[in-house]
Amino acid sequence: MTVHARRLGRWSGALAGALVATAVAAQQAPPLEVPAKSVPVPADVSPQMAKIVGAPLRTNWNIQPRTGEEWKPVAEAGAAALRKLVPGMLERLKVGIEPTTIDGVRAYIVTPKDIAPENRDRVLVHVHGGCYVLNPGEAGLPEAIFMAGFGRFKVISVDYRMPPEATYPAAHDDAMTVWKAVTRTTDPKKTAIFGTSAGGALTLAMVLRAKREGLPLPAAIAPGTPMSDTTKVGDSFVTNAMLDNVLVSPDGFCDAGAKVYANGHDLKDPMLSPVYGDMHGFPPTILTTGTRDLLLSNTVRVHRKLREAGVEAFLQVGEGQSHAHYIRDDTAPETKAVFEEIAQFFDRHLAR
Amino acid sequence: MTVHARRLGRWSGALAGALVATAVAAQQAPPLEVPAKSVPVPADVSPQMAKIVGAPLRTNWNIQPRTGEEWKPVAEAGAAALRKLVPGMLERLKVGIEPTTIDGVRAYIVTPKDIAPENRDRVLVHVHGGCYVLNPGEAGLPEAIFMAGFGRFKVISVDYRMPPEATYPAAHDDAMTVWKAVTRTTDPKKTAIFGTSAGGALTLAMVLRAKREGLPLPAAIAPGTPMSDTTKVGDSFVTNAMLDNVLVSPDGFCDAGAKVYANGHDLKDPMLSPVYGDMHGFPPTILTTGTRDLLLSNTVRVHRKLREAGVEAFLQVGEGQSHAHYIRDDTAPETKAVFEEIAQFFDRHLAR
Numbered sequence: 001m002t003v004h005a006r007r008l009g010r011w012s013g014a015l016a017g018a019l020v021a022t023a024v025a026a027q028q029a030p031p032l033e034v035p036a037k038s039v040p041v042p043a044d045v046s047p048q049m050a051k052i053v054g055a056p057l058r059t060n061w062n063i064q065p066r067t068g069e070e071w072k073p074v075a076e077a078g079a080a081a082l083r084k085l086v087p088g089m090l091e092r093l094k095v096g097i098e099p100t101t102i103d104g105v106r107a108y109i110v111t112p113k114d115i116a117p118e119n120r121d122r123v124l125v126h127v128h129g130g131c132y133v134l135n136p137g138e139a140g141l142p143e144a145i146f147m148a149g150f151g152r153f154k155v156i157s158v159d160y161r162m163p164p165e166a167t168y169p170a171a172h173d174d175a176m177t178v179w180k181a182v183t184r185t186t187d188p189k190k191t192a193i194f195g196t197s198a199g200g201a202l203t204l205a206m207v208l209r210a211k212r213e214g215l216p217l218p219a220a221i222a223p224g225t226p227m228s229d230t231t232k233v234g235d236s237f238v239t240n241a242m243l244d245n246v247l248v249s250p251d252g253f254c255d256a257g258a259k260v261y262a263n264g265h266d267l268k269d270p271m272l273s274p275v276y277g278d279m280h281g282f283p284p285t286i287l288t289t290g291t292r293d294l295l296l297s298n299t300v301r302v303h304r305k306l307r308e309a310g311v312e313a314f315l316q317v318g319e320g321q322s323h324a325h326y327i328r329d330d331t332a333p334e335t336k337a338v339f340e341e342i343a344q345f346f347d348r349h350l351a352r
Numbered sequence: 353m354t355v356h357a358r359r360l361g362r363w364s365g366a367l368a369g370a371l372v373a374t375a376v377a378a379q380q381a382p383p384l385e386v387p388a389k390s391v392p393v394p395a396d397v398s399p400q401m402a403k404i405v406g407a408p409l410r411t412n413w414n415i416q417p418r419t420g421e422e423w424k425p426v427a428e429a430g431a432a433a434l435r436k437l438v439p440g441m442l443e444r445l446k447v448g449i450e451p452t453t454i455d456g457v458r459a460y461i462v463t464p465k466d467i468a469p470e471n472r473d474r475v476l477v478h479v480h481g482g483c484y485v486l487n488p489g490e491a492g493l494p495e496a497i498f499m500a501g502f503g504r505f506k507v508i509s510v511d512y513r514m515p516p517e518a519t520y521p522a523a524h525d526d527a528m529t530v531w532k533a534v535t536r537t538t539d540p541k542k543t544a545i546f547g548t549s550a551g552g553a554l555t556l557a558m559v560l561r562a563k564r565e566g567l568p569l570p571a572a573i574a575p576g577t578p579m580s581d582t583t584k585v586g587d588s589f590v591t592n593a594m595l596d597n598v599l600v601s602p603d604g605f606c607d608a609g610a611k612v613y614a615n616g617h618d619l620k621d622p623m624l625s626p627v628y629g630d631m632h633g634f635p636p637t638i639l640t641t642g643t644r645d646l647l648l649s650n651t652v653r654v655h656r657k658l659r660e661a662g663v664e665a666f667l668q669v670g671e672g673q674s675h676a677h678y679i680r681d682d683t684a685p686e687t688k689a690v691f692e693e694i695a696q697f698f699d700r701h702l703a704r
Binding site for chain 1: 380381383384385386387388389390391392393394395396402403406407408409585586587588590591592593594595597643644648649652653655656659660666667668669670671672689693
């Protein structure tokens with residue numbers, strides 16, 4: 001290091017220090033005191049979405065199971081309820097599912113009865129959400145079924161290991177195992193990866209890891225309302241708290257689940273908080289969130305980071321929707337709109 | 353109409369009725385009671401933006417002047433404060449301004465010292481915001497200056513008539529007069545229209561009117577957080593009330609201003625609530641808003657309507673930002689990011 005560079009370094013350090021000090025000063029402005037409000041269901045959403053938006057806050061949103069064993073019955077109960085909805089979805093969307101194992105990893109092949117001709121050689125990889133502790137087995141499939149049905153794509157959905165079976169990096173490892181297997185048989189230019197919530201974070205983490213490991217990248221990705229920051233940074237963690245009827249609060253069940261999966265691993269690691277990852281070279285990305293989403297900020301922050309890295313990145317935000325409302329009811333026109341938007345995006349970016 | 357079609361029609365009517373009934377039922381679900389909160393400035397914004405985000409609610413946000421004469425001193429006071437900031441902006445961004453008159457309409461030519469070579473033959477038309485009653489003269493120029501400076505485009509900013517000088521459709525007429533003049537001397541394929549808030553609504557209304565009158569359309573538009581619905585429909589009117597420190601409330605000054613401009617004209621007319629307009633055939637559109645913006649919903653609703661009409665439409669949402677925070681401080685990196693995004697979008701869509 002030359003003397004000049006050292007001086008510059010010192011000066012930059014001082015400047016950075018001053019900037020941080022200013023930021024801290026401004027950010028220590030007194031918080032805004034927002035009064036209590038009575039929030040009606042918006043008038044400009046469909047009847048189906050109105051039902052979802054108008055539902056009360058999730059029951060037991062503030063449970064905090066601290067071990068995989070404590071999570072298991074919670075996950076089982078949720079999964080039992082979700083599994084019952086799957087047959088109706090399959091019938092309405094004309095989709096079939098088949099459990100399989102790919103290089104030792106549990107997965108489902110999700111296939112529309114009528115694959116679009118342009119999608120014949122394309123494969124999408126899906127990683128479900130659920131705070132890394134929920135939605136095992138068929139309970140993880142609704143989003144994959146919606147994508148297969150609305151987009152007429154073949155989807156492989158990873159039923160990755162979760163606590164108590166295994167902790168970090170098991171889900172990541174399983175997703176990567178499936179990714180590697182897919183790219184051995186399908187041209188990566190004809191593939192995409194998608195997922196919502198923890199699945200959105202996994203989607204981003206898979207690209208970060210593929211970059212790091214020199215593996216092929218997909219032609220596009222669709223992280224939906226990704227858990228891109230598990231360190232609780234993000235304005236909507238506060239502004240949409242007690243308004244988002246799904247996640248409800250940054251101090252609720254979801255963060256507790258992520259912590260159990262992390263099992264002591266640094267939450268700021270881009271594998272668990274991908275907003276801190278280097279997004280240069282990412283494939284075209286479509287992001288989905290809602291105006292009431294607790295992760296609205298974590299979605300728009302990823303969007304901005306991608307754009308700053310020069311990545312083509314498209315953002316869609318659902319009116320009145322809380323976290324992942326778009327993967328609830330396939331009969332809601334808002335759901336169809338989200339998945340058709342993603343399908344069009346994939347169609348534009350995937351080779352045929 | 354055949355008997356069959358008539359039957360189908362009746363059935364559809366009944367179905368539509370049932371859907372509306374369901375919607376009303378769902379939308380009459382009890383409102384969500386969101387408790388009071390203390391909202392700190394987010395940690396993930398620049399020091400400059402932290403200062404803007406952390407400012408208290410706008411003074412006198414709840415004034416309701418009912419005539420143009422009552423608005424005049426309010427507009428004058430605001431304009432005097434804003435005008436003082438203009439010289440600094442011009443200097444920092446290396447932009448010059450020149451007042452002019454175009455076919456009888458007051459306007460400013462806003463020119464960067466160094467027009468980008470690819471922009472030599474391109475012209476942008478700007479319509480300022482301010483609830484149709486604020487920001488006369490130079491006070492309407494910051495956004496035009498930012499666009500000229502960051503994008504190195506030549507901009508013509510319309511200093512349209514407002515109450516008490518004139519009411520609806522005077523601002524619209526003035527904007528169209530300038531638009532027609534510009535398209536007489538510049539290939540419309542080399543032009544774009546942009547503006548924020550009321551200026552965002554005017555941008556959309558100009559395209560609707562150009563379509564209706566068979567005039568040429570611009571090659572792209574950038575409505576920023578448009579007042580696309582002056583009938584108070586939109587979820588964020590409630591969810592971001594008392595959080596957005598600029599507009600603060602749907603029952604604040606801004607709606608009062610729009611009403612005075614409307615002067616009894618139907619607020620649901622797409623000229624004043626362009627979200628209800630037919631957006632088929634619109635040029636590529638880039639929309640800007642923020643997570644705390646009272647018009648977040650009105651921006652994302654326009655985005656969805658455009659996409660449903662098959663229009664290329666890009667949405668950017670600023671972390672923690674209230675209404676139009678991105679046109680405050682040209683030294684904030686968030687401001688630069690917004691205008692560079694718009695400039696890139698224009699560059700992609702405008703002929704050279």
